[in-house]
Amino acid sequence: MSTSERYAKIWEGGLRGDLREILYDVDTLQSTILDMGEQITRDYAGKEPLLVAILKGSYPFLADLARAINLPLTVDFMAVSSYKGTKSTGVVRILKDLDRSISGRDVIIVEDIIDSGLTLQYLRENLRGRGPASVEIAALLDKKVVRAGKPNEDMGAKYVGFECPNEFVVGYGLDYNGRYRNLPFIGVLREEVYS
Numbered sequence: 001m002s003t004s005e006r007y008a009k010i011w012e013g014g015l016r017g018d019l020r021e022i023l024y025d026v027d028t029l030q031s032t033i034l035d036m037g038e039q040i041t042r043d044y045a046g047k048e049p050l051l052v053a054i055l056k057g058s059y060p061f062l063a064d065l066a067r068a069i070n071l072p073l074t075v076d077f078m079a080v081s082s083y084k085g086t087k088s089t090g091v092v093r094i095l096k097d098l099d100r101s102i103s104g105r106d107v108i109i110v111e112d113i114i115d116s117g118l119t120l121q122y123l124r125e126n127l128r129g130r131g132p133a134s135v136e137i138a139a140l141l142d143k144k145v146v147r148a149g150k151p152n153e154d155m156g157a158k159y160v161g162f163e164c165p166n167e168f169v170v171g172y173g174l175d176y177n178g179r180y181r182n183l184p185f186i187g188v189l190r191e192e193v194y195s
């Protein structure tokens with residue numbers, strides 16, 4: 001049995017039933033992340049990037065992306081939070097800061113999703129103030145449609161996996177009140193689950 005067939009079997013029932021539809025299945029996610037890793041490997045040739053993963057949502061993405069980049073690299077973690085249920089509180093709180101200085105480093109911020117853009121705008125400015133050589137963004141999903149016509153419509157993320165529809169999505173790190181991060185695919189939660 002292939003890995004994706006085994007995952008399909010594991011997720012035949014249970015939590016999978018809380019999803020209305022699957023948007024990105026295991027193979028689709030993995031193949032897009034492998035492409036992104038190849039592109040980063042080319043773009044950063046001769047450099048040693050620092051992947052800054054934004055916890056908690058980015059943990060599966062970081063694990064897969066880092067294994068698709070054939071370069072010496074280091075990882076560090078920041079934990080920030082702004083969502084309660086399906087809504088941004090509008091306030092980004094740093095729950096855990098980086099362990100090391102990023103001065104002179106080529107930083108790639110690794111995020112699961114750009115939604116309102118608030119989290120990344122805050123983080124990018126915060127990290128730029130610490131004297132890195134460069135700061136780029138790798139986001140698995142960009143829910144760009146919610147920022148249409150706004151000044152931050154284009155967040156300038158160098159690496160984006162998918163443009164996501166305007167739905168509350170869960171899985172592959174993305175949560176609803178802490179749950180569903182362990183799904184190996186990304187889907188749309190049934191409204192009955194959160195209303």
Ligand SMILES: O=P(O)(O)OC[C@H]1O[C@H](OP(=O)(O)OP(=O)(O)O)[C@H](O)[C@@H]1O
Nearest residue numbers: 055056057081082083115116117118119
């Ligand atoms: O563009 P925005 O509207 O700011 O939304 C994106 C952010 O929201 C989520 O984090 P959350 O605050 O839920 O923390 P978590 O990763 O621990 O779930 C997600 O992981 C992003 O970091």
Ligand code: HPA
Nearest residue numbers: 115167168169170174175
């Ligand atoms: O659609 C979403 N799903 C889960 N977490 C999120 N954080 C921002 N947008 C989302």
Ligand SMILES: [Mg+2]
Nearest residue numbers: 057083174175
């Ligand atoms: Mg969350």
